[in-house]
Amino acid sequence: xxxxxxxxxxxxxxxxxxxxxxxxxxxxxxxxxxxxxxxxxxxxxxxxxxxxxxxxxxxxxxxxxxxxxxxxxxxxxxxxxxxxxxxxxxxxxxxxxxxxxxxxxxxxxxxxxxxxxxxxxxxxxxxx
Amino acid sequence: xxxxxxxxxxxxxxxxxxxxxxxxxxxxxxxxxxxxxxxxxxxxxxxxxxxxxxxxxxxxxxxxxxxxxxxxxxxxxxxxxxxxxxxxxxxxxxxxxxxxxxxxxxxxxxxxxxxxxxxxxxxxxxxx
DNA sequence: ATAGCCGGTATCCGGGAGGTAACCACCACC
DNA sequence: GGTGGTGGTTACCTCCCGGATACCGGCTAT
Numbered sequence: 001x002x003x004x005x006x007x008x009x010x011x012x013x014x015x016x017x018x019x020x021x022x023x024x025x026x027x028x029x030x031x032x033x034x035x036x037x038x039x040x041x042x043x044x045x046x047x048x049x050x051x052x053x054x055x056x057x058x059x060x061x062x063x064x065x066x067x068x069x070x071x072x073x074x075x076x077x078x079x080x081x082x083x084x085x086x087x088x089x090x091x092x093x094x095x096x097x098x099x100x101x102x103x104x105x106x107x108x109x110x111x112x113x114x115x116x117x118x119x120x121x122x123x124x125x126x127x128x
Numbered sequence: 129x130x131x132x133x134x135x136x137x138x139x140x141x142x143x144x145x146x147x148x149x150x151x152x153x154x155x156x157x158x159x160x161x162x163x164x165x166x167x168x169x170x171x172x173x174x175x176x177x178x179x180x181x182x183x184x185x186x187x188x189x190x191x192x193x194x195x196x197x198x199x200x201x202x203x204x205x206x207x208x209x210x211x212x213x214x215x216x217x218x219x220x221x222x223x224x225x226x227x228x229x230x231x232x233x234x235x236x237x238x239x240x241x242x243x244x245x246x247x248x249x250x251x252x253x254x255x256x
Numbered sequence: 257a258t259a260g261c262c263g264g265t266a267t268c269c270g271g272g273a274g275g276t277a278a279c280c281a282c283c284a285c286c
Numbered sequence: 287g288g289t290g291g292t293g294g295t296t297a298c299c300t301c302c303c304g305g306a307t308a309c310c311g312g313c314t315a316t
Contacts, residue, residue, distance in 0.1 A: 208282090
């Protein structure tokens with residue numbers, strides 16, 4: 001259940017500006033997907049989401065927590081503080097239909113980008 | 129393919145504030161679903177989406193059009209102007225995985241609302 | 257004691273989303 | 287020529303999302 005996280009989800013381009021589908025706020029969808037592979041610490045999430053400042057990441061996590069999709073657990077074991085975020089059963093259930101959306105986006109992102117480019121070019125030609 | 133639209137999608141409560149899942153802007157998801165039953169005129173869309181002002185509805189439609197999910201066609205036949213919005217094949221394809229998300233939301237909206245209420249109550253108790 | 261890590265806050269700020277209200281161009285019809 | 291319907295547009299305003307930057311409190315290890 002605890003699969004490794006990618007080093008960086010952003011390969012120069014921000015995925016959340018490509019896909020029109022969102023969960024909660026701007027980064028919610030990607031946070032959920034980062035948690036799909038198992039519980040993660042705050043600093044673990046910051047690695048693949050390195051373009052997200054801690055304030056914004058906290059806000060995303062709090063919002064997902066509010067909706068009961070993510071659970072936060074804090075403990076003070078030996079070695080210091082440890083805060084973990086994990087999907088709740090509700091959140092895990094939501095990820096199933098969302099994965100199909102993800103598959104669709106991956107399959108059609110080129111068409112989306114082409115459509116945007118064509119639309120913007122046509123507007124630029126007509127207008128200013 | 130041209131199924132009737134409900135008279136009003138808003139039963140006192142705005143669905144887009146309940147579901148954490150969005151497509152494009154605030155109303156994009158509902159616009160797509162209104163078009164699922166067949167092409168619609170602008171004024172037809174305004175009936176089920178009566179809480180959406182024309183400016184905002186136009187913005188939603190333009191954004192969906194930009195992404196190639198919706199197509200706009202205008203014609204001046206007898207009887208006046210007629211503008212129709214319809215799903216493109218791309219948009220129709222996206223609606224399939226989205227319908228499963230919709231099913232999930234319908235099935236779990238109560239849990240979502242309970243979670244929010246509990247979370248807000250807990251915060252109110254702790255904080256102010 | 258002090259340095260460092262972890263998990264965040266505090267503060268400021270700009271831009272854009274989204275709502276309100278009013279107005280408008282075009283055409284048909286009478 | 288006026289009236290009405292359709293399909294918007296324009297101006298204006300407010301709120302809040304999201305980013306930048308800096309800072310902080312608790313804990314541990316040395």
